[in-house]
Amino acid sequence: MIRYITRRLLFAVPTLIAISFAIFALLDLAPSDPTGQLPLTIPPETRAQIRESLGLDEAFPVRYAKWMEQFFVNEPLNLIERAFDVEIGDSDSRTRVISYATRSPVVDIIAERMPQTLWVVGLSYVVGIMIALPIGIVSAYRQYSWFDQVGTFVSMVGFSVPTFFTGLVAIILFSVMLEWLPSIYDTTHRVTDLASFWVQIKQIIMPVMVLAFYNAAQLSRFMRSSVLDNLNLDYVRTARAKGMRERAVLLVHVLRNSMIPVVTMIALGIPTIFGGAIITEQIFRVNGLGQLLIVAIQGADIPMVQTLTFLFAVLIVGFNLIADVLYGILDPRIRYD
Amino acid sequence: MSGATATHPVLAVEDVRTRFHTQEGVVHAVNGIGFELGEGEVLGVVGESGSGKSVTMLSLLRLLPTPPAEIVSGSARLEGEDLMALDADRLREVRGARVGFIFQDPMTSLNPVLTVGYQLTEPLRLHLGMDKAAARERAAQLLDLVGIPEATRRLSDFPHQFSGGMRQRVMIAIALACSPKVLIADEPTTALDVTIQAQILDVVKRLRRELGMSIIWITHDLGVVAGLADRVMVMYGGQVVERADVKSLYARPKHPYTRGLLRTLPSPDAEGETSGRLASIPGHPPSLLQAPASCPFAPRCEHAFDRCQRENPMLQAVGEGHEVACFFDVDRGAPRAD
Numbered sequence: 275m276i277r278y279i280t281r282r283l284l285f286a287v288p289t290l291i292a293i294s295f296a297i298f299a300l301l302d303l304a305p306s307d308p309t310g311q312l313p314l315t316i317p318p319e320t321r322a323q324i325r326e327s328l329g330l331d332e333a334f335p336v337r338y339a340k341w342m343e344q345f346f347v348n349e350p351l352n353l354i355e356r357a358f359d360v361e362i363g364d365s366d367s368r369t370r371v372i373s374y375a376t377r378s379p380v381v382d383i384i385a386e387r388m389p390q391t392l393w394v395v396g397l398s399y400v401v402g403i404m405i406a407l408p409i410g411i412v413s414a415y416r417q418y419s420w421f422d423q424v425g426t427f428v429s430m431v432g433f434s435v436p437t438f439f440t441g442l443v444a445i446i447l448f449s450v451m452l453e454w455l456p457s458i459y460d461t462t463h464r465v466t467d468l469a470s471f472w473v474q475i476k477q478i479i480m481p482v483m484v485l486a487f488y489n490a491a492q493l494s495r496f497m498r499s500s501v502l503d504n505l506n507l508d509y510v511r512t513a514r515a516k517g518m519r520e521r522a523v524l525l526v527h528v529l530r531n532s533m534i535p536v537v538t539m540i541a542l543g544i545p546t547i548f549g550g551a552i553i554t555e556q557i558f559r560v561n562g563l564g565q566l567l568i569v570a571i572q573g574a575d576i577p578m579v580q581t582l583t584f585l586f587a588v589l590i591v592g593f594n595l596i597a598d599v600l601y602g603i604l605d606p607r608i609r610y611d
Numbered sequence: 612m613s614g615a616t617a618t619h620p621v622l623a624v625e626d627v628r629t630r631f632h633t634q635e636g637v638v639h640a641v642n643g644i645g646f647e648l649g650e651g652e653v654l655g656v657v658g659e660s661g662s663g664k665s666v667t668m669l670s671l672l673r674l675l676p677t678p679p680a681e682i683v684s685g686s687a688r689l690e691g692e693d694l695m696a697l698d699a700d701r702l703r704e705v706r707g708a709r710v711g712f713i714f715q716d717p718m719t720s721l722n723p724v725l726t727v728g729y730q731l732t733e734p735l736r737l738h739l740g741m742d743k744a745a746a747r748e749r750a751a752q753l754l755d756l757v758g759i760p761e762a763t764r765r766l767s768d769f770p771h772q773f774s775g776g777m778r779q780r781v782m783i784a785i786a787l788a789c790s791p792k793v794l795i796a797d798e799p800t801t802a803l804d805v806t807i808q809a810q811i812l813d814v815v816k817r818l819r820r821e822l823g824m825s826i827i828w829i830t831h832d833l834g835v836v837a838g839l840a841d842r843v844m845v846m847y848g849g850q851v852v853e854r855a856d857v858k859s860l861y862a863r864p865k866h867p868y869t870r871g872l873l874r875t876l877p878s879p880d881a882e883g884e885t886s887g888r889l890a891s892i893p894g895h896p897p898s899l900l901q902a903p904a905s906c907p908f909a910p911r912c913e914h915a916f917d918r919c920q921r922e923n924p925m926l927q928a929v930g931e932g933h934e935v936a937c938f939f940d941v942d943r944g945a946p947r948a949d
Contacts, residue, residue, distance in 0.1 A: 506676070508719040514674055515714075516734045516785060517707035530724045606769040607723055 278610035279599065286591050293587045294345075297580055298338050306574035308374045328374055341580060344371045349381050375575040383566065384582065388548075390461045391555070391562030395547045398482040402489030403540060409490070410497025410536075414505060415524060425494065432491025441484045441557040448480060455480050461561040481558040485551050489543075496539055500532035507531075534604045541597035545589035619691075620647040621792050621825045627685030627695075629663075629670045632678055639899045640666045642849040644685075648793065653819065653826040655840030655857065657833060657872070661896050663849035664829045665715075668795045671695075672706050690792065708738035711786030711824075715798040717778035721770035727754075727781050728766030731788060738789045753784040757814055776807035780814060787818065795827045800835065812839060833876055837861060842932070845869050848897045848907030851926060855933040865935040865942075867912045868892070906938070914939040916946060 308328060309321040329337060348368040355362055370379040413422040432440075449457035456477045465471045504510065505528060513527045552564035559565075563582065570578035602608040629641040641663040648654050656664045669675045671687045671694055687694040694705060706712075714720040722730055731753060732746035741749060747766060754762035757780040770778055779799060786794055796815070800808040812835065819826060828839055836843055836857065843860045845853040845868065853866040864870045871892040894911035897903075906912070909919040918938050926934040940947045 508714060508716060509722040511674055512712075512714060512720045512730075512782070512785070513722065513733075515672065515706055515712035516788075517703045517705070517737060518733065519703065519737075522733075527722050527725070531722070534724070605724060607771045 275599070275602065275610050278602075279595065282595050282598070286595070289591060290584075290588060293591075294342070294580075294584050295338065297583050297587070298341065299334075301576050301580055302334055302337075306576075308574045308576065311573055340369075341371065341577070344369055345581065345584070352381075371577045371581055373570075373575050373578045375570070375573045375578070380578050380581045383578070384563065384585070387561060387563050387566045390459075390560055391548065391564065394459065394478060394481050394555070394558075394560050394562060395485060395551050395564075397478070398485035398551070399489055399543070399547050401482055402486040402493060405486060406490040406493035407497055407536070410494040411501055411524065411529065413494065413498040414501035417502065422498075425498075429491040429495050432487050433495070437484050437488050437551060437554045438557060440487060441481070441554055444480050444484055445557070457558070459558045459560040481554055481560055484557075485554050493536070493539070497532070497536050500535050501528060504528045504531045530604075534601065537600050537604060538597045541593050541600055544593050545586060548589050549586050620649050621652075621690060622648040622827075623686075623688040624648075624667075624671065625686045625688075627667055627670050627687070628683040629666050629675070629685075630681050630683055632681060636900045639902050640680075640849050641670060642903055644846070644849070644851055646844055646851065646854065648825045648827060649841075651819075651823050651825055652842065653828060653840045655836035655843040656827060656829045656846060657831065657836055657843060658846035659831055659896055661899075662846040664846050665797050666849075667846075668712075668797060668827060668829060671795075672710060672712070673702060674706075674712070704738070707734040707786075707791075708789045709792050711789070711791035711794045713779070713782050713786045713794070713796040713799045716802045717775055717782055717799075718802065720782055721778060723770055726767050726769055727773070728768075730770075731766070731781065731785055734785065734788045750784075750788075753788055754781070756787070756818070757781070757784045758810075759784075774807075775803055776810060779803060779807075779811055783811075783814060783818070787822065787824075790822065791824060793825045793827065795829070797829045798831070799828075800832070801830070808835070815839070833872060845872070848903060849899060850903065850907060850923075851936065852908065853933075853935045853937075854926065855930075855935075859930060859933050863930070863933075863942075865929050865933065865940075866908075866937050867914050867939065867941065868908045870941065871911075906936075912939075914941065918946065 307325075308330070309316070309324050312321070312324075325331060329340070332340075348370055351362055351368065352365070352370060354360070355365055371381060372378070373380050373383060376383065409425050413425045416422055445457045448455045454476075457480075459477050459481055463470065463474060463477065465474050510523060510527060513523045518527070548563060549567075552568055554560070555562045555564035556568065567579065567582050569575075570582065599610075602610050624647070625645040627641055627644045628639075631638040631640055640661075644663070644667045646654065656668075658664050666675065666680075670680075670682050670685065673682065673695075675682075682695070685695055689705065689709060694702065694710075697705065721727070728747060728750055731750040732741075732743070735741045735746040735749055736743070739746075750766055751763040754765060759765055759777060759780055765773075770781070773781060782799070786796075799815075800811050803811060815826070815828075816839065828836065830836055840857050842854070842856045844851055845860075845866065847868050853860065853864065853869045855865075860869065861873065864873055871890075874890040875892065877889055892911060897907045897910070903923050905921060906915070906919040906924055909915040912919065916939070922938070924936040924938050926936045929935050938947055939945075
């Protein structure tokens with residue numbers, strides 16, 4: 275297992291380098307200009323100076339190599355220094371990945387935005403899983419029952435209606451008409467007592483539920499089909515022939531087997547949490563990573579876009595590996611050595 | 612003792628009828644099966660695929676998925692208690708505890724993600740209320756009993772770490788875990804190599820001697836039945852067509868289907884050579900989409916006459932413990948009088 279993981283990690287290195295190059299090249303080819311959003315009264319010479327100050331006059335390979343150095347050497351060193359309160363080498367002269375738009379280090383901005391995304395999108399993912407698994411199991415066990423039919427219909431709706439629609443419907447219903455919940459997620463809100471905790475719940479419930487509904491719709495269908503695949507297998511009959519209670523048959527024998535593909539799918543979906551549900555974050559004004567990425571793309575903030583996209587790539591590669599390892603743990607028939 | 616068992620069979624089954632509701636229509640899989648199983652007796656159940664052997668036995672413990680299956684009627688008295696009338700909870704107390712089941716394919720009958728030890732201790736803990744340690748100890752004994760070496764160590768292995776024959780031994784151990792009165796073996800050797808089959812048969816014969824339970828052995832292998840069973844029940848089209856003790860069935864088969872089956876066995880002639888072509892029964896198994904109104908075997912029967920098309924023959928005694936459902940008396944070569 276350790277050997278397998280090591281090998282996979284080593285394979286990941288060239289993969290990620292290729293990805294980083296592809297992202298960098300794509301962004302370079304894109305007809306975007308960091309000075310594009312500045313007022314039209316600024317003369318072209320000044321714009322050229324601004325671009326020069328951002329390092330854009332350098333050749334493509336030089337810029338790529340610098341980003342590589344900043345991201346893979348300087349930023350990790352900086353993180354280590356901050357975490358352990360030490361100084362390694364000449365830390366002042368090390369350049370960091372700087373956002374064009376805000377002029378502050380990209381990694382610091384991401385660290386600021388991360389908690390909001392993790393809270394809102396992560397919670398919605400967890401809630402989605404907790405809704406989806408029981409529904410999937412019951413739907414499969416009572417196939418074609420009214421519960422299953424309703425579940426199928428709701429899942430179809432949840433899966434096919436995009437979050438920008440359900441989100442707006444929720445806002446119109448609960449914020450505008452009923453005036454129960456705020457339509458904007460206030461990231462500066464601090465939970466200090468019970469009352470502020472209640473405010474936090476009220477503001478988080480809509481984005482979380484809108485996203486959870488979408489996630490649960492997919493996952494419950496997947497869970498249902500996975501349980502159905504197993505319900506008619508011989509070992510289930512064996513378990514019943516042993517006199518096992520239906521609950522044990524379902525929750526021990528069937529569930530163990532049907533969770534294998536589902537856990538894989540859940541693990542593969544985790545990077546999308548960090549990607550932030552871009553649209554949902556926009557609708558509820560959650561100041562998270564998704565929003566950060568959108569604004570960065572609009573403002574041609576190339577270092578920001580490059581770093582964010584690359585981090586997502588790292589997460590995807592990483593969780594692919596985690597999914598494979600989990601698969602091996604859950605299914606004893608899989609051997610990695 | 613033997614007199615008491617003759618009057619009080621361990622298992623008395625009557626008039627089991629099971630249907631399947633399919634897209635093509637209602638399949639009448641089992642049409643009024645009845646039999647008795649004595650104390651310590653081995654009953655061989657023989658018939659071709661689709662003759663309703665397995666469905667009958669699965670119906671007794673309601674192990675068929677409903678729907679599509681529907682058990683229309685029947686009773687199965689295990690030591691006097693009708694299994695068909697039990698509620699789900701009471702039935703579960705019978706399954707695995709008083710009736711053990713072995714299935715055909717050992718490769719798929721065990722749960723692939725649970726250890727053999729877990730699957731074996733499950734019924735022990737459930738039915739006998741053993742704690743984990745005691746159940747594990749007993750499980751090791753059981754594995755040892757069915758001839759699995761290094762039993763204690765192998766408890767923590769997963770099914771895929773066992774060969775087919777060893778898995779079937781595990782299945783037998785599970786079925787025997789709670790010392791059931793009746794063991795139902797549904798073609799337990801069909802999916803195995805011939806040499807492994809022989810080993811499994813030896814295990815079952817030995818265990819039968821040691822533990823003295825009654826066995827229902829479903830197979831389509833007449834050779835296996837000859838070596839193992841006390842009595843044989845031949846099934847065709849969801850009905851019992853002949854029932855006899857094993858010697859008289861092989862010596863004096865009365866039903867044309869049984870005779871056909873026995874002819875299909877390759878047998879060496881006087882010089883010890885097997886004859887060139889294997890015999891077969893012409894025609895196809897019956898479609899069970901209609902409830903049987905005539906003899907299900909009539910279309911393939913060389914002796915069929917007009918009555919066979921009109922009526923479905925009932926089992927009738929033709930000798931000591933020998934019953935046959937046929938209008939034609941093969942011994943006289945003429946229709947039966949009655």
